[in-house]
Amino acid sequence: MTIITFTAEGEFSGDKVTITIMDDQILEVGTLGSNYVKPEELCLASALSCLILTVNYIAKEKGVDVKGIEGYIEGKLDPDGFQGKNSVPPGLLEVNYHISVKSNDTKINEVIEEAERRCPMKDTLTRGIKVNIRWKIEETN
Structure with missing residues (x-):
């Protein structure tokens, strides 16, 4: 491996x-409220680009002609969770992809099904993974 x-x-x-x-x-x-990109937007951008790239990769792998792929993704978050309300998760509650694939190839549905199964970021979002956090507290003067 x-x-x-x-x-x-x-x-x-x-x-x-x-x-x-x-x-x-x-x-x-x-x-939230700043003019910078938000962590959740980076997560969504990663998820969307990963699925689009996975469709393209598998299409090439299978010799399926794809003329274009574009998409939109949205994630829903209740800010009460981040603000400490215990009954609400602090992270995204739902993620919705909208993907458009331009292809006349009859095997495109096979590519799409396989892409959903093989996309690393979609897998990461939907499967519980091991997360380790190691804190180091440094004293200041």
Whole structure:
């Protein structure tokens, strides 16, 4: 089994977290009400792009002609959860994809079904995964 590790680094400053991906790609992420991209939007962007890329990958793998793929995704969140209301989960409650695939190939439905099954981000969103958090408290002067 080959395992691929993805990484990101972040540092809080002012009203945002500056994220570095792949050593030089910079993203500025903020909370609701800020002018920065939100963590939930990044999650949705990752999920949407992953499914679109997976459809394209599998279509090429199977020799299915695809003329275009585009999509829209939305996630619903109740801010009461983030604000501490115990009866409401703090994260996204629902995610809805809307994908349009342009193809005349009769095997396109097979590609779509397989893409739903093989998409890494869709799998991550729908399957409970192991999450480890290691905190380090540093004293300041």
